[in-house]
Amino acid sequence: MQQASAERPRVSQSRQPAPLSPRASGAGLAWIGRGFLLILAAVVALILARNLLDNPRLFAQIVISGLQLGFVYALIALGYTMVYGIVRLINFAHGDVFMVGSFVSFFAVSRFSLHTWPETAFPGMSPDLSTLIGAISVILLSMVVCAILAVVIERVAYKPLRNAPRITALITAIGVSFFLEFFGALNFVFSPRFIPYQRPFDVYAYYIGGSGIGMVTPSNPAPPDSITFSSIFVIIVITSILMQALLQWLVKRTKMGKAMRASAVDKPTTRLMGVNVDRVISFTFAIGAAFAGLAGVLFAIAYPSIHTQLGILPGLKAFVAAVLGGIGSIPGALVGALIMGQAESLTAGYISTPMRDAVAFTILIVVLLVRPTGIFGEPTGEKA
Amino acid sequence: MELGFLLGSIIKIVAVLGWLYGLLQVMAHASRWVKIAGMIAAFGIIQAAFSLKIGDQSILNDFDAGLLFQACTMAMVALGLNLIYGFNGQFSLGQWGFYGLGAYAAAYVTYKWANDRTSSALFVLLIGVILAGATILMLRRFLSRYYNLPVLSAFTLYLLGCVAAAAVAVVAGNAVASVIDPLFGSREAPGLLSGDLALQIVFVLAVLCAGVFAAEVSFLFGLPVLSLGSDYFGIATLGFSIVINTLMVNSDTILPFPEMKGGRGMIGIPKLTTWFWVFIFLLLVIVVMRNLIHSSTGRAIMSVREDETASKAMGIDVASNKLLTFVIGSLFAGLGGGIYAHYIGFLSPGTFSFLAGFNPLIVVVFGGLGSMTGTLAASFGWMFFLEGLLRVLLGQLGTEAPTWRFVLYPIALLLLMLLRPQGLLGKTEWGFLRAPAVKPRAPASPPPDARATPAPAPAAK
Numbered sequence: 001m002q003q004a005s006a007e008r009p010r011v012s013q014s015r016q017p018a019p020l021s022p023r024a025s026g027a028g029l030a031w032i033g034r035g036f037l038l039i040l041a042a043v044v045a046l047i048l049a050r051n052l053l054d055n056p057r058l059f060a061q062i063v064i065s066g067l068q069l070g071f072v073y074a075l076i077a078l079g080y081t082m083v084y085g086i087v088r089l090i091n092f093a094h095g096d097v098f099m100v101g102s103f104v105s106f107f108a109v110s111r112f113s114l115h116t117w118p119e120t121a122f123p124g125m126s127p128d129l130s131t132l133i134g135a136i137s138v139i140l141l142s143m144v145v146c147a148i149l150a151v152v153i154e155r156v157a158y159k160p161l162r163n164a165p166r167i168t169a170l171i172t173a174i175g176v177s178f179f180l181e182f183f184g185a186l187n188f189v190f191s192p193r194f195i196p197y198q199r200p201f202d203v204y205a206y207y208i209g210g211s212g213i214g215m216v217t218p219s220n221p222a223p224p225d226s227i228t229f230s231s232i233f234v235i236i237v238i239t240s241i242l243m244q245a246l247l248q249w250l251v252k253r254t255k256m257g258k259a260m261r262a263s264a265v266d267k268p269t270t271r272l273m274g275v276n277v278d279r280v281i282s283f284t285f286a287i288g289a290a291f292a293g294l295a296g297v298l299f300a301i302a303y304p305s306i307h308t309q310l311g312i313l314p315g316l317k318a319f320v321a322a323v324l325g326g327i328g329s330i331p332g333a334l335v336g337a338l339i340m341g342q343a344e345s346l347t348a349g350y351i352s353t354p355m356r357d358a359v360a361f362t363i364l365i366v367v368l369l370v371r372p373t374g375i376f377g378e379p380t381g382e383k384a
Numbered sequence: 385m386e387l388g389f390l391l392g393s394i395i396k397i398v399a400v401l402g403w404l405y406g407l408l409q410v411m412a413h414a415s416r417w418v419k420i421a422g423m424i425a426a427f428g429i430i431q432a433a434f435s436l437k438i439g440d441q442s443i444l445n446d447f448d449a450g451l452l453f454q455a456c457t458m459a460m461v462a463l464g465l466n467l468i469y470g471f472n473g474q475f476s477l478g479q480w481g482f483y484g485l486g487a488y489a490a491a492y493v494t495y496k497w498a499n500d501r502t503s504s505a506l507f508v509l510l511i512g513v514i515l516a517g518a519t520i521l522m523l524r525r526f527l528s529r530y531y532n533l534p535v536l537s538a539f540t541l542y543l544l545g546c547v548a549a550a551a552v553a554v555v556a557g558n559a560v561a562s563v564i565d566p567l568f569g570s571r572e573a574p575g576l577l578s579g580d581l582a583l584q585i586v587f588v589l590a591v592l593c594a595g596v597f598a599a600e601v602s603f604l605f606g607l608p609v610l611s612l613g614s615d616y617f618g619i620a621t622l623g624f625s626i627v628i629n630t631l632m633v634n635s636d637t638i639l640p641f642p643e644m645k646g647g648r649g650m651i652g653i654p655k656l657t658t659w660f661w662v663f664i665f666l667l668l669v670i671v672v673m674r675n676l677i678h679s680s681t682g683r684a685i686m687s688v689r690e691d692e693t694a695s696k697a698m699g700i701d702v703a704s705n706k707l708l709t710f711v712i713g714s715l716f717a718g719l720g721g722g723i724y725a726h727y728i729g730f731l732s733p734g735t736f737s738f739l740a741g742f743n744p745l746i747v748v749v750f751g752g753l754g755s756m757t758g759t760l761a762a763s764f765g766w767m768f769f770l771e772g773l774l775r776v777l778l779g780q781l782g783t784e785a786p787t788w789r790f791v792l793y794p795i796a797l798l799l800l801m802l803l804r805p806q807g808l809l810g811k812t813e814w815g816f817l818r819a820p821a822v823k824p825r826a827p828a829s830p831p832p833d834a835r836a837t838p839a840p841a842p843a844a845k
Contacts, residue, residue: 026533033536036543090615160802167475168805170615171749174742175797181739182790192787309739316626319619354634361623368612368620369536 037366051350060227062349063342068233068302070341071240075295076318077325077333078247079288085264085328086284088166092173093153095315096180097146097289101296102306103190104142106197114138115200135200139297146293147286154285159278177312184308197304203232232302239298243291244334250287251330260284264328313357317344320364326377335375339363396448397768400455401761403429404814408757411816427663434659449659453727455767456662457720460669462747462759464716467673469745470753471682472709473689475614478605478621480741481628482598482714484733486721488632488644490587490594491653491731495643497586498654501568503577506586506593508557513596515549520603539608546604587656591665591722598718599711606710611703625738632733649732657727665723669716670817674756676712678819685709686754746797752807757814762807 052059076098083091108114115134118125157176161169185192205216209226216222251257259280262270271277299314300306321340325332343363348356367374403426410422430452433443444452465479489509496505523545527538569575576582609620635644644650676682687695688705696702725731734740747766751758770789800807813819 023529023531026527026530026537029530029537030534031537032540033534033538036536036540090619157798157802164805167614167618168801170475170618171745172798172801174745175794175801177794178739178742178790179794179798182787182794185787186791187784312739313626316619316622323616323619352634352638354630354638357630358623358627361620361627364616364623365609365612365620368616369608372612 037370047350048346057225057227058349062345064227064229064233066342066345067338068236068341069344070338071236072295072299072302073314073318073321073340074240074334074337075243075291075298076314077322077337078243078291078330079285080319081322081325081327081329081333082260082284082288084322086260087158087162087169087281089158089169089173090319091285091288092170092315093150093176093180094288094292095311095313095318096177096184097150097153097311098292098296098299098315099184099306099308099311100149100180101142101146101293102197102300102310103184103296103308104145104293105138105200105297105300106195106306108138108141109200110198114141131201138200139294142293142297143290144293146289146296150285150289150292151282154282159281181308181312190308192308194305194307197300197306199301199304203230203301205230230302232298236298236302239294240334243294244330247287247291248330256280256283317357317360320360323364324367324374326374329374329376332374332376393768396444397765400452400764400768404760404764408817409815412818423667427660430663431659450727451767453657453659453662454724455764456666457724457727458744458747458767459666459760459763460720460723461717462744462751462763463669463673463756464713464720465744466748466751466753466756466759467676467685467716468709468713470748470755470759471677471689472685472706473614474610474706474710475618476621476710476713477618477738477741477745478602478624479713479717479744480736480738481621481625482602482717483721483724483744484625484628484632484736485601486591486594486598486718487725487731487736488635488650488721489597489718490590490722491650491725492641492643493590493593494583494587494654494656494726495650495652498583499652500643501565501578502561503564503568503586504558504561506557506589507560507564508553509593509597510589511557511560512550512553513593513600515553516546516600517596519545519549520600535608535611539604542604542607546600583654583656587654587726588661591661591719591726594722595715595718598721599715602714603707603711606707606714610706610710622738622741625736625741629733629737632736644731647733649730649734651730653725653729653731655726655729657723662723662727665719669719670756670760672712673716674817677756681705681708689754746793749797750800750808752809752811755807755809755811755813756817757812758807758809761809 076094079094079097080091083089083094115131115138117137118130118133119127122130153176157172158169161172184190205222205228207214207216207222207226207228209223211223211226214220214222216228222228249257251260259270259275259277260283262273262275263277263280267277270280295314296311299310317340318337321336322333323336324339325334325336340360340363343359344356347359371377407422407426410426411419413419413422430444434449436443461479461483464482465476468474468476468479493505493509496502520542523541527533527541564577567575567577569578605624609617609624612620631639632644633647636642636646677685684695684700684705685708687698687700688702692702695705743766747762748759750766751760751762770793
């Protein structure tokens with residue numbers, strides 16, 4: 001109490017005209033802040049270097065798990081970065097669309113055995129091909145459902161608020177996010193439990209080490225000096241990179257992409273040019289949600305236990321990744337997400353497992369303070 | 385039974401809102417004695433309702449008392465949030481984190497006092513809060529000599545200062561405690577400090593210190609973060625409450641507080657909160673906030689919400705106004721947390737999870753941004769209606785009831801945002817919370833052209 005009331009006169013003092021003593025420029029004190037950050041960075045680097053020298057194999061293992069996370073985050077971050085770039089809205093519900101994606105694939109696989117349809121329809125097909133087609137159809141189903149869901153959300157909840165203050169839309173987004181989480185937690189929808197996820201295809205572990213690459217089987221365990229990774233890791237990396245390339249092409253080379261970029265810069269003018277901006281926005285939501293759905297399926301395959309609040313933290317971290325990379329920039333989302341993945345898995349590995357969520361937000365704050373436009377952001381500086 | 389319960393609940397909701405209305409009206413009365421008598425009466429009515437019985441049940445049973453206490457703490461937290469978000473326009477999702485911080489800090493002090501019979505926690509917190517506050521104020525005075533100071537540098541200096549203050553406080557607090565502690569006496573022969581009176585004093589001190597502690601943390605956190613844009617600020621504060629929650633879950637492993645028992649929840653906090661203290665602290669928060677809002681600082685705070693650039697042009701220090709608002713809002717949250725901890729007697733990190741942290745936001749938005757009455761009414765209405773009535777009614781429907789509640793909240797929130805974004809009560813204020821009538825100034829500064837304006841025209845006729 002005393003603190004607050006003691007501060008009040010001081011604030012009104014600072015509004016008095018021109019203080020008597022001349023004020024010095026504080027720019028000369030910038031070294032204090034920079035030094036603080038440098039010391040922090042040096043401590044982190046020291047911890048990492050010591051661990052790298054101590055046990056390079058473990059370090060590489062942690063980096064691999066960080067890459068796996070990072071590429072999933074990259075897929076989610078695309079939706080954030082595109083939507084924020086165009087409508088300046090932190091789409092809180094995006095993480096929950098990601099959750100819906102994994103649940104759709106869960107139901108497709110466990111209830112309706114969608115992944116086995118090629119086998120049933122064409123019994124003569126080679127098992128590898130039928131697994132591939134089955135898995136792709138499951139993924140496509142999730143992507144389509146998520147895209148439709150996102151368009152519905154956008155039309156029902158966000159569109160009427162297009163001209164309202166931005167925070168109103170943000171609260172609405174939080175409301176939508178809550179609704180998806182808790183509606184999903186009802187028993188007749190998804191149920192509130194952790195659900196073991198049945199994969200549409202089997203995941204194998206491989207090792208890579210001094211004696212070359214091999215599959216880990218009960219009869220052939222990984223040699224002690226090797227690094228293991230799983231097939232889903234490879235699939236995530238390849239899919240994520242492919243999707244980034246696809247999106248880059250879409251935004252840079254197609255007419256719709258041009259309309260998206262134009263809407264991001266100036267909506268009224270874009271409308272004057274004859275572009276249906278509402279359709280462009282819906283399309284953006286749909287694309288972002290489709291990627292989130294894809295990420296949801298891959299995430300569930302990689303970490304096969306799903307529940308309705310699964311999307312919150314990956315969603316927030318992907319948003320931080322998008323900010324870190326420079327919001328609105330597609331390569332930025334990838335780079336930011338990879339950094340976030342590494343930060344998370346290295347923190348979990350070397351500092352403290354529970355603090356891995358804290359690191360994301362620390363990074364967010366530091367990045368916004370040091371370089372508010374992010375790594376790849378264009379330096380327009382228009383914020384808030 | 386159900387119909388009776390329904391009717392009773394509705395009567396209670398209306399009665400509580402009426403009580404609030406009456407309290408605010410009587411506090412607006414011109415005469416000081418009427419004000420004081422009215423406040424005592426308002427206190428007495430509820431106190432009487434706890435003890436008076438109709439049949440075999442008191443008018444406000446334990447369940448209702450719980451709702452009332454929680455409504456009052458929610459009102460404190462939500463008023464703080466309304467100050468930050470509604471009056472100053474800074475979208476904060478971190479209020480629940482400061483609430484949890486206050487709750488844990490206050491609970492730890494009284495826990496140590498009552499269960500371990502040591503005053504070390506009290507003195508460490510007390511000295512730490514005072515030293516850190518003094519450090520912050522001194523550094524502020526020192527740093528006000530510089531303009532264009534990079535926020536990161538200022539933050540570093542404040543952080544170092546507060547860490548040093550905390551280190552001194554740990555040493556000094558333990559030293560003081562080792563001198564004081566013999567006064568507790570033994571279990572057989574309780575000493576001076578074992579009495580109920582001492583415990584009450586410690587409780588009040590703990591709650592106040594917890595509030596100031598939350599305020600100081602919010603100062604350190606708000607300093608760098610408030611310079612971000614509005615929705616980045618929202619995400620960063622959300623991150624703050626997630627980090628605080630993580631620390632609570634791991635308070636016995638990462639943090640050196642085995643008494644907090646991490647994710648299992650802290651038990652054995654003495655239940656010291658009585659209606660008297662709830663009422664006093666709620667009144668304190670209401671009065672401080674109302675007076676702040678209607679002061680020149682309050683007008684500066686609101687002008688920052690309306691237009692930062694224009695406020696700057698008017699000579700308002702936007703950054704320090706934002707910081708001041710954030711600190712005071714968090715102070716309220718910390719006080720509310722301290723009260724809550726000693727009412728409930730059990731703190732679990734689940735209570736302070738960031739999903740629950742949207743509750744004050746929902747309350748503030750429902751009541752209307754920038755309306756103290758709305759926030760107060762919404763806190764009471766929310767607690768009695770949704771937590772009390774709806775929980776019991778839905779509880780009879782099945783085991784899924786709590787989830788259904790959380791399905792209904794966002795739908796209501798969405799409808800409100802789409803249909804009535806200014807909140808249910810808009811900008812109406814009741815009695816005491818209205819802007820006080822401007823008293824005519826003493827002749828020292830008469831309005832220079834008072835006669836020219838049409839208002840005092842009768843004199844000219």
